Amino acid sequence: MARTSSTEGGRKAPSAQGVRQASLTDVAELAGVSHMTVSRVINGTGPVRPETRARVEAAVRELDYRPNSAARTLATGKSETLGVVALDSTLYGPASTLYGIEHAAREAGYAITISSVSRPQRQSISDAVEYLRRQAVEGILVIAPHEAAGQALEFTPRDVPLVAVGAAESAPVPVVSVDQRDGARRATKHLLALGHRTVWHVAGPADWLEARAREQGWSETLEAHDIEAPMVVRGDWSPRSGYEAGRTLLAAGRPTAVFVANDQMALGMLRAFAEAGVAAPRDVHVVGFDDVPESAYYSPPLTTVRQDFIEVGRQAFELLMSRLRNEGTGTRHLITPELIVRESTGPR
Amino acid sequence: MARTSSTEGGRKAPSAQGVRQASLTDVAELAGVSHMTVSRVINGTGPVRPETRARVEAAVRELDYRPNSAARTLATGKSETLGVVALDSTLYGPASTLYGIEHAAREAGYAITISSVSRPQRQSISDAVEYLRRQAVEGILVIAPHEAAGQALEFTPRDVPLVAVGAAESAPVPVVSVDQRDGARRATKHLLALGHRTVWHVAGPADWLEARAREQGWSETLEAHDIEAPMVVRGDWSPRSGYEAGRTLLAAGRPTAVFVANDQMALGMLRAFAEAGVAAPRDVHVVGFDDVPESAYYSPPLTTVRQDFIEVGRQAFELLMSRLRNEGTGTRHLITPELIVRESTGPR
DNA sequence: GTGCACAGTGTTAGCGATAACAGGCATCTG
DNA sequence: CAGATGCCTGTTATCGCTAACACTGTGCAC
The missing domain is CATH 1.10.260.40 (lambda repressor-like DNA-binding domains)
Structure with a gap:
């Protein structure tokens, strides 16, 4: 024309x-x-x-x-909008999950309204849920893998369908998550199979359920091999805290194998080790968690546990939709992670 | 009680x-x-x-x-909701900007509806904008620092206030962005001040405006010093592409100073160099861009240009609000980045 | 004591869409 | 050829809220 x-x-x-x-x-x-x-x-x-x-x-x-969508919503009672309670962070996991959800939702013609929380506190999570309810969302997805989230969800109103992503197994709502314990077991077993007498662990924040699940998977694997678990060093997911954990470990007696609860902390730890002349994989074997895009390019490239966050987001959306349609299908989806072996646990 | x-x-x-x-x-x-x-x-x-x-x-x-917010919106004509067109990616910059926006909006009592685009194409961006308009948003923020975004915004309807984040200076809408050229100039000058005869550049995708601005800042700085710019190697922001760029550079004649358009590519490049026995800062000086939280823990810690994404988000929101209130205030906010010097450009 | 202002409340009419039903006019059926 | 059965269209009520205005009563100025 x-x-x-x-x-x-x-x-x-x-x-x-x-x-x-x-x-x-x-x-x-x-x-x-x-x-x-x-x-x-x-x-x-x-x-x-x-x-x-x-x-x-x-x-x-x-x-x-x-x-006019407001008029349509008023007349039909359907808003075609979902609410997502997201973490106010740029952590790779939560951010990826968010995009997985957004993707799935958009394809199904649903809009997404976000309410983010800066700190994983029970009150703030309840507030976020309440806020979304006021926005007339048809259902809510909560990305909040902390203890506090689980608690907040207990007191969540039952009249709007809600699905949690990565929350406690005991949470009183349907949940989609990656099997953290399984991932941690794989990581730990991998290190043990390399002949180490024990495996140390740098954990995430104690109030994160995922941190605890990884810790559990680690300790129960050691137990199964009749190995006493060494002291746990705790970080906050950040590279800086990994660096500090690394220094702590060096002082505590130079481990030969460390399972770190996420890749970013592993990076910091590797740095601390390198500064002290301790090289991986020559002197120490290290496994991370998440498989962030960078981890294949760390020095050395990091063995890690891959989580498919996009898939998590997708399944969470699906589960919420089935709830909306009142199909009483499953209440808990567990996604199996995968161990990616790289140089950090390679031949010395 | x-x-x-x-x-x-x-x-x-x-x-x-x-x-x-x-x-x-x-x-x-x-x-x-x-x-x-x-x-x-x-x-x-x-x-x-x-x-x-x-x-x-x-x-x-x-x-x-x-x-019932739908009824209220219908009656008042105000939805107290803003739309955000976001990139479907977990790139640190866009994700951080999104959270900056969400934060500012929430404090002001505005809800955020997201529409993400997987690929920065003109059509998909127009679609996203159109989609948001249907959601009765009061204003729209577009995080889309590509060429295509600029083009799409040209044909954007003028009846809903819109602010672009990180788009072209020539875009026909108000813009908030970090001064990429200035950042690139600082990085390049820093390297030249270290005594290098020239500075190589690993650029981002050609269709990203930010990539082009950084390239421009780099080349104009060389020009100002009467240095002929070497060949540009182009990546796609990913660590993998940085790794490949690194190998290309090694083959092309072993540079002594490289300005890389983002930290993740710098990581990949450092890895490629390390594998070839080229160590930073001993054999080569490297500067990145973004200051992702990890960059202080790379091997070596990376000199980089910090962008305050949260501030970008905040200012974008403010600008949109002033538009909504019909205050004809500024149309373009430039935020100055900061050079963070670390070991990768340290003493040899 | 009349009038006026104003606090406190109610009534009515939309906002822009869908739902539900009510036709008019063909076309088929027997 | 009457009646039934569709297609196509229109009318009216309704969703839950706010805007605008109308109404009561009190307290105070004059």
Whole structure:
């Protein structure tokens, strides 16, 4: 089609902000039909003669009509919107999960409203949920892998479907998560299989359920091999805390094998080791957790446990949808992680 | 107050999903007033006798009333919701910006609806904007630092306020961004000041405006020193592409100074160098961009250019708000980045 | 004591959409 | 050819809220 210059531009994009959006009725008038007919054309409900349909569609284009979602929500009771309670962080895991959810939702035509919490406290999580309920969301996904989240969810109202991502097994709501304990067991076994007498552990924050599950998987594996678990060093997921943990470990007696609860801390620890002249894999074997994109390029490339966060997000969305449809399907999805072996546990 | 056990619990959290949410009218009936009085109590508009107010508040609690935002939006024309077009990625920058925005918005009582795009194409960005408009957002923030975003924004409707984050200076909308060129100039000057005869550059994807601005800052600095710019090696922000760039550089003649367009690629490059026995800072000086939390723990710790993404998010939100209030304040905010010097450009 | 201001409340009319039902006019069926 | 059965369209009520205005009563100025 040839460009019709000024007319089109001028009509479609009036610079003033005051122009009212066209409504169904406006379109109906212009097309010479009733507003219901327009509604039927827009939504594809009910039969409309092709000729009429064309007239309506022309009017829609002419007025640049856009359905008002608030009105639709009010009339139907359905908002086609989901709420997500997300962590206010750029941690790789939570951020990836968020995108997994957003993706799945968008494909299904659902909008996503986010409410983030800076600190994993019971109150703030309850607040976030409450806030979302006010936004008339149809369901809520909570990405909040801490203890506090589990507690907050206990007192969550039951009248809006809710799915937790990565929360406690004991949480009173449906849950989708990666099997952290299994991942930790794989990591620990891998290190033991390399001939180490014991495996040390740098854990995440104690109030993170995932940190605790990894710790558990580690300690129960040692136990199964009749090995007494050494002291746990705790970090906060950050590279800096991993660095400090590394120095602590060096002082505590130079481990030969360390399972670190996430890749970023492993990076910090490797750095602390390197500064002390302790090289991996020559002097120490290290396994991380998460498989962040960088971990293959650490020095040395890091053996780690891969979690498929996108899949977690997808399954969480699916589970929520099935709840919305009132299908009482499963209440807990566990996703199995995968051990990725790289140089940090390679030949010395 | 003592807990009244079963009555309360039973009424407030009926497990069935079918129970209708209480409406203003329900509350009004229970409190023995008109629905308008309830509305006034809820919103604090208009005078209400303390006694009446108390009765209404009791009824609100009793019924666990929650205002219906769709109805409110329909009646007032204000949705108190902003739309954000975000990149479907876990890149540190975009993710951080998103959280900066969310934070600022939440404090101001605005909800955030996200629409993410997987690939920075003009069409997908237009679609995302269109999608948000349908959600009745009051304003839109576009985090999309690519060429395509700039193009898409040109054809964006003018009737919903829109602010771009990190887009082209030439974009036809208000923009908030970090001064990439300035950052690149600082990085390049820093390397030149260390006595290098030239500085190589590993650039980001050509369709990212930020990549181009950094490249420009680099090349114009060389030019100002009468140095001919060496060949540009291009990556895609990923550590893997940085690794490949590193190998390319090694083959192309072993540079002594490299400015890499982001930290992750710098990591990959350092890895490629290390594998070839080229150590930083002994044999080569490297500067990155972004200052991701990990960069202080790379081997060696990376000199880089810090961008305050949270501040970017905050200012973008502010700018959008001022647009909403129809204050014609500034149209472009530039935030100055900061050079962080670490070992990767340290003494040899 | 009349009038006026104002606190406190109620009534009515939308906002823009869908739901539910009610036709008019063909076309088929018997 | 009457009646039934669709297609296509229109009318009306309704979702839950706020805006706008109307109404009562009290307290105070004059």
